[in-house]
Amino acid sequence: MAKKYQVFISSTFDDLKEHRDAVVKAVLQLGHLPVGMEMFNAGDQTQWETIRSYIDSSDYYLVVLAHRYGSIDPGSGLSYTEQEYDYAGEQGIPRLGFVIDKNAQWPASQVEAKAKKKLDAFKSKVGKARVIKFWDTTDKLAYHISLSLSNEIAINPRTGWVRATEAASPQVAEELARLIKENKKFQAQIAESQLNSKIDVLKKVISETYITSDKDHAVKVNLYEVFMAVSSLQPDASKGGISNEIDKNKGRDDNFYNAIENALKELVRLGLTTTETMSSNQPGLSQWKEIFAYDVWKLTEKGSELYTLIRYSHLK
Template identity: 35%
Template sequence: MNRKLQVFVSSTYTDLKRERQAAVEAILKAGHIPAGMELFAAGSDEQMKVIRRWIDNSDVYLLILGGRYGSIDPHTKKSYTQLEYEYALETEKPLFALYMTKEYFDQKVGEMRTAAVEMDNSAALQEFRRLVTSKMCASFDNLASLQLAVFQSMSDFNNDTKLVGWVRGDEVVNAKQTLEQMTVLQIERDAIRKELEELKKVSTSSPLKPLSEEAMKLLRAMSRDARGVAHLSLTSGGFSVESNGKRITPHPVPHRAEVRWRAAAQDLVDRGYANSDEERDLFQLNHVGYEAAERLLNQNPASPPPSS
């Protein structure tokens, strides 16, 4: 499934237009969705409510910090950019910040003059910068290094399976169809368990018989496994048995053959050779089973190894 993460991009406006555009391009090239703050006109309580909802609905928060502090909220006396950043911290939103180096700042001042410099709230900007650099952040000294930092960070976030992201509607799993398939498999599983119970009743009332071919294959494979384990699994493609890192069955066998293999595994349990975890369909040899395997397999040395 092709998941796309939504990234909320926060920065001051007039001084960082090129930097924000470079970050948006890097997010798009990484295959994700930017939510640029240029879509909003921060400056009122109502707009901040809208921005907070967008941050809530985004997977990742990105701050680009330059030489300006930004517009001030009259209630908190903090810039709206800082309020956005603190809200992302407060809500534990996955985030990262990029701040420009002094060399790049000097270059910006040479190009933009006072438009790149904070004239009124320099102390507040320095305090905000100390907060940002105490968290997850990186510096950039040109547009290329900014884009590289964004691209690398998005690669890391993309590996985080806890992030929800967005997917195309036609890629979403059909829940109804999956539920129907699971119901059919459960019915078949219950029927097989019932048949196994009947087989157990027959086996306990009859003299002990030689191990079946399936039981011998199980015993052989489990004795060669480091943990002495065999796993029986039922999927939509059929039933399969695995042990020692290999399939004992060459291919998933039809559902009707599952009865024989489950009976073989249960036979090992009934003889005291193995213990079972029925919830996970795991069977594990005990010391009696290892002794039996050594004795029985020495009697049949020509038996072939499990198919892979």
């Protein structure tokens, strides 16, 4: 069952309007549900109560920081953005931080010198998060959002939402229908010629490469198919699982497994994957550690970037 995740986007507003739009589009491109304070009215609740209710229902939390600290809550003395960040952490919601690079060009009119000390302290706090990326352009911010959120979802999946056809709530169906409409609108607005060019270059090496078995070159496998099988089985892709992904119907022999093994070695050589030996931690099996050991293949940063770009192309 495919899941959609609700992603809360937090930042100051006036100075980052263009950047928030890019973040919203990036989240929608991944097929998930972005929410933020500009997307709804406070209603009868106070602003902070409304913010908390939306953070509570979110699966992931993104914060984007530039050179403004933002509106300060008189009660706590903290900006609403920092309060949101702290509250998400208290609720155990995974937090991903995206901070402007100190050398990035930025309009002087959008620099808040008065609250610089508080802003620097907040940036330092965000810098200690498990996921932190630095950006200097809107495009680079959107790229980091897509890659980091995809990786976080892969290693730390949350409750999420199911499709409207599989959910009992009519409210969920209405919300998903609205988001699908917005997604199509944003996709029509995004120029993807440069992205397509980059994908083509990165894919060319592996999509046109076939790896054969050692014995008489009896069996050959496509390197691109092996890469996609490894990617789909993250975080831990075993050789048996990879073989099943590539060929679920045909019979296999030693030549088939040998060709898979050779392809996996080639992916490591290209810097797209790395291998790691796992062993059983079950009580009483320590003396059989070597027998119960097995290898898994993991995507490198380079491999993760390629997989994210390929997924982008499939969303068009």
